Structures are given as C-alpha cells and as structure tokens.
Amino acid sequence: MKxxxxxxxALLCLAPQIxxxxxxxxxxxxxxxxPEDNALHxxxxxxxxxxxxxxxxxxFVLRQTLVDSGxxxxxxxxxxxxxxxxxxxxxxxxxxxxxTLAVELRAVDARGHEWTNQTYTTxxxxxxxxxxxxxxxxTARDGFxxxxxxxxxxxxxxxxxxxxAPDAFDGYIEMQPDGTVKLLRLPAEGDPMxxxxxxxxxxxxxxxxxxxxxxxxxxxxxxxxxxxxxxYRRWYTNFKAEEAQRNEFSKTNxxxxxxxxxxxxxxxxxxxxxxxxxxxxxxxxxxxxxxxxIEKMEERIAEMNGWVEDGYVEWARxxxxxxxxxxxxx
Amino acid sequence: xxxDFSGSWERDYSRGEDVQGALNxxxxxxxxxxxxxxxxxxxxxxxxxxxxxxxxxGNALLALARLVEEITRPDVLQISQDEFEIRVARKDDFAMxxxxxxxxxxxxxxxxxxxxxxxxxxxxxxxLVLPDGLxxxxxxxxxxDGAYLRVITTATSGATRTPFTLHRYYIKFEAPASAFNCIExxxxxxxxxxxxxxx
Numbered sequence: 001m002k003x004x005x006x007x008x009x010a011l012l013c014l015a016p017q018i019x020x021x022x023x024x025x026x027x028x029x030x031x032x033x034x035p036e037d038n039a040l041h042x043x044x045x046x047x048x049x050x051x052x053x054x055x056x057x058x059x060f061v062l063r064q065t066l067v068d069s070g071x072x073x074x075x076x077x078x079x080x081x082x083x084x085x086x087x088x089x090x091x092x093x094x095x096x097x098x099x100t101l102a103v104e105l106r107a108v109d110a111r112g113h114e115w116t117n118q119t120y121t122t123x124x125x126x127x128x129x130x131x132x133x134x135x136x137x138x139t140a141r142d143g144f145x146x147x148x149x150x151x152x153x154x155x156x157x158x159x160x161x162x163x164x165a166p167d168a169f170d171g172y173i174e175m176q177p178d179g180t181v182k183l184l185r186l187p188a189e190g191d192p193m194x195x196x197x198x199x200x201x202x203x204x205x206x207x208x209x210x211x212x213x214x215x216x217x218x219x220x221x222x223x224x225x226x227x228x229x230x231x232y233r234r235w236y237t238n239f240k241a242e243e244a245q246r247n248e249f250s251k252t253n254x255x256x257x258x259x260x261x262x263x264x265x266x267x268x269x270x271x272x273x274x275x276x277x278x279x280x281x282x283x284x285x286x287x288x289x290x291x292x293x294i295e296k297m298e299e300r301i302a303e304m305n306g307w308v309e310d311g312y313v314e315w316a317r318x319x320x321x322x323x324x325x326x327x328x329x330x
Numbered sequence: 331x332x333x334d335f336s337g338s339w340e341r342d343y344s345r346g347e348d349v350q351g352a353l354n355x356x357x358x359x360x361x362x363x364x365x366x367x368x369x370x371x372x373x374x375x376x377x378x379x380x381x382x383x384x385x386x387x388g389n390a391l392l393a394l395a396r397l398v399e400e401i402t403r404p405d406v407l408q409i410s411q412d413e414f415e416i417r418v419a420r421k422d423d424f425a426m427x428x429x430x431x432x433x434x435x436x437x438x439x440x441x442x443x444x445x446x447x448x449x450x451x452x453x454x455x456x457x458l459v460l461p462d463g464l465x466x467x468x469x470x471x472x473x474x475d476g477a478y479l480r481v482i483t484t485a486t487s488g489a490t491r492t493p494f495t496l497h498r499y500y501i502k503f504e505a506p507a508s509a510f511n512c513i514e515x516x517x518x519x520x521x522x523x524x525x526x527x528x529x
Binding site: 037038042224225228229232244247255256257258259261262263265266268269270272273274276277281282284285286288289 | 386389390392393394396397400401423424425429431436438440441442443445458460461462463464466487488489490513514515516517518519
C-alpha cells in the first residue's frame with residue numbers, strides 16, 4: 001500500500017501541482033427575469049429597474065451564505081458568467097413580490113457538468129432560499145472523489161489557459177459532442193507558459209476581488225432599503241388578499257343600479273387602483289434612492305472590466321509571441 | 331400621440347354643466363320624446379322603447395348622476411404625458427392611466443373592473459367597465475388653441491338604458507414653480523432641497 005502511495009505521489013509530481021483544497025465558486029449576476037413584452041410587466045407585477053437591482057443584490061447574499069458555510073474556496077460575484085470557473089453559478093429571478101422569492105439556480109463545473117438546475121422558492125428570508133441550493137451543491141460535491149475534483153480544477157485552469165493562449169493550450173482539453181469538456185492532460189510542472197498563465201490569473205483574481213468588493217458595497221447600501229421595499233410589497237400583497245375578503249363579506253344587498261350598489265362597485269375599483277398606484281410610487285422611490293448608487297457601481301465595474309479586457313488582449317498577444325519563440329515556430 | 335394634454339387644468343365654472351342642470355335636460359328631452367311619440371306614433375325614429383321614465387329608471391339615473399358628480403368633483407387635473415403613457419391625476423381618486431406599448435393602448439385589469447382607453451381622432455377616451463353593467467367613460471378633447479379641455483363623462487348601469495352625461499370644462503394654468511426640488515425615496519419618503527436634486 002505504501003509503495004502504491006509513493007508511486008501515486010511520484011506520478012502526481014509529474015503534473016503541475018493542483019492543490020486540492022476547496023473549489024472556487026463564481027456567481028454571475030443573475031438574469032433579472034424581466035419579460036421582453038413590456039405589456040406583461042404590470043400583470044406580472046414586475047418592476048424592471050428593481051429586478052435589475054435584485055439581480056445584483058441577490059447573488060451577493062448567496063455569496064455570503066456560501067462563504068459562511070465554510071465548504072468552499074474563494075466565492076466571488078462576477079458581472080458575467082465565466083465558463084472557465086471551477087464552479088459557476090447562474091440564476092434567473094422567476095418571481096419576487098416581497099412575500100415569495102423564486103430563483104432558478106444552475107451550477108455547472110469547469111467540465112460543463114451540471115450539478116443542479118432548479119427553481120428554489122422561499123416565503124421567509126433569503127437564507128431559506130439558499131439553504132436548499134447549498135445542500136444540493138454539497139451533496140453533488142460529496143459525490144465526487146478527489147480525482148474528479150482535481151480534474152475540475154485542472155480543467156478550469158486549462159480552459160482559462162486555452163482562452164488566453166489557444167496555440168499553446170488547445171491540445172490539453174477537448175470539447176465533447178454533448179458540450180462538456182474533457183481534460184486530456186496537464187502541462188508538466190515548471191512549464192514556463194503555465195507559470196505565466198497562473199501569474200496572469202492571480203492578477204485577474206485581484207481585479208475580480210475588487211469587483212466583488214463593489215458588489216459587497218452595493219449589498220451594504222441596498223440592504224436596508226431593499227428590506228423596506230420587501231416590507232411594502234408584503235403589505236401590498238396582504239392588502240390585496242384582505243381587500244378581496246372584505247369585499248366578499250361586505251357585498252351590499254342593495255338593488256342593482258341603486259346608488260349604494262354602483263358606489264360600492266366604483267369604490268372597490270378605486271381602492272384597488274389607489275393601492276396599486278401607491279405601490280408604483282414606492283417603486284419610483286426605490287429607484288430614485290438606488291439609481292445613483294447603481295450608476296456609480298456600474299461605472300466602476302465597467303472601468304475595472306475594461307482594465308481586465310485590455311490587459312487580456314495584451315497578455316494574449318505577449319503569450320502568443322513567447323509561445324512562438326519557445327516552441328521554435330515562425 | 332395625436333394630442334398633448336400635459337399640464338395643469340382647473341375647472342372653468344363659467345362653462346359646462348352642473349349635475350342638476352344635466353338631469354333636468356335629460357328628463358326634459360325624454361319627456362319631449364314621449365310627447366312627440368304620442369303625436370306621431372308612426373315616426374320611424376321612435377320605437378316603443380321611447381316611453382316615459384319609470385320610477386326605477388329615474389332612481390337609477392339619479393344614482394348615476396350622483397356618482398358622476400362625485401367622480402368629476404376634483405377642481406384640478408394634473409396630466410402628464412409621454413410617448414408611452416397619459417396619466418390624469420385627480421385629488422382623492424386614482425389617477426386615470428392610459429399606457430401604450432408599441433402604439434397599442436394597454437388596459438388595466440383588476441378583479442374589480444377593467445379600464446381601457448383609445449384615441450378617437452384627437453380625443454382620448456377612457457372606459458371603465460365595472461360589475462353589474464356599470465360603465466363610466468371620459469372623453470378628453472382639447473380646444474384648438476390648447477387653452478381649454480373638455481371632459482365628457484358618461485355613466486350607464488344595468489338598471490337603465492339611458493346614459494347620464496356631464497360636460498366639464500377646464501382651463502390650462504401654469505402651476506407656480508415650487509421653491510423646492512423634491513423627489514420620492516423609499517426610506518426617507520419625500521426629500522426636498524432648495525438646490526438641484528438628482529434621483
């Protein structure tokens with residue numbers, strides 16, 4: 001047994017060291033789930049601008065829950081989905097009315113294997129919503145042995161490398177017909193190209209962490225106001241239910257066409273519209289309060305993304321040139 | 331949009347009708363029709379429906395008149411309009427709202443009624459359909475010079491075939507500029523400042 005372990009260790013040393021601690025997780029900003037048909041917004045009670053804020057706010061809450069669980073490596077909120085992530089979480093807001101929150105969550109690892117894809121719903125706080133999802137992630141991960149987890153980490157690194165220096169790294173992975181990615185091999189330890197890639201990735205992580213910090217700041221700024229919004233939305237939902245009940249019980253016995261009868265008809269509609277318009281006012285208030293914060297954050301993120309993208313182009317060019325020099329190609 | 335109603339409008343008491351006057355006119359017209367029918371029973375324009383007003387119908391008309399009087403009571407209409415929506419804000423009542431998506435008017439549905447709107451030439455017409463056959467329509471028409479707004483409100487109910495109609499006139503006025511700039515917020519409600527205030 002001991003001999004086998006020594007052989008295994010020796011074999012592992014041939015490959016670059018992939019230290020298996022915990023998988024890093026990237027959570028992309030959610031899809032706000034706003035129907036394209038504007039005409040549906042009112043009927044579905046969708047407030048597009050608020051959904052946009054929720055799409056940036058809710059991933060951060062998930063991030064915190066994942067970090068608090070202690071089961072994962074670095075957990076970052078990122079503006080766009082990155083398929084080279086070790087584990088990528090994407091989400092779409094299906095329903096949000098203050099009382100019920102439903103989010104479709106999907107987790108896919110770097111190999112393109114789906115861990116979970118379903119809609120999670122809560123009627124209390126967000127922790128409840130994410131608890132089920134995190135359980136599903138944990139169950140999926142516990143089903144993998146160390147070798148598979150190492151494979152995920154390796155595939156992630158090779159996908160990232162192949163994006164940056166395709167000539168050097170395309171041969172390490174293979175796209176499968178079902179859309180998954182197969183890791184064929186890993187570069188040898190000490191491979192200079194890989195060392196450069198790892199340095200670049202570290203720099204990119206620094207930027208990603210800075211972007212993640214922006215989402216943290218947004219969360220801090222939005223949290224209390226968002227809670228008020230949810231409280232109002234709960235009030236409105238309860239009001240509608242109570243109103244329907246009250247109208248059912250207080251139906252007038254007055255003859256059709258009498259003042260009492262038509263007045264009640266009009267007043268029922270009037271109260272319903274007034275409540276809906278009050279809710280619209282809250283939505284405007286929420287937007288007014290959040291808009292400067294969101295704008296500032298988006299500007300900053302765009303700036304940081306710009307740096308990364310510019311750097312990416314430059315790094316790719318340099319790596320390509322170095323690869324040509326080192327591999328002796330013209 | 332065929333017309334721009336946006337602005338502040340206040341009731342012109344020198345024009346238009348009061349409810350009592352409109353009711354008197356209605357009852358007088360009906361009684362004249364009945365008289366004519368009795369004089370010329372074979373007239374093609376007058377069917378058997380043209381009878382006098384029964385007590386039940388009379389009560390139903392009075393009820394409609396009372397409701398229309400209440401609905402049209404606000405002295406000031408604040409109308410805001412952009413390419414997607416016209417909104418008529420009235421004190422103590424909901425704002426009538428007419429939304430257009432890709433040029434198509436969008437109604438408002440609720441368990442208590444349906445509100446639809448449309449353009450009829452340069453007039454904006456809003457219909458509210460409520461249970462028990464109650465229907466209320468408002469027709470907004472602006473004078474050519476844009477100084478006057480005429481609102482014709484018509485109500486019908488299942489208890490009478492005769493609609494009750496009331497004409498109101500409004501004059502455009504410039505609402506005095508506030509010394510403060512205000513915005514609505516969620517956590518601090520209305521926030522005002524003497525300086526520029528950005529959302």
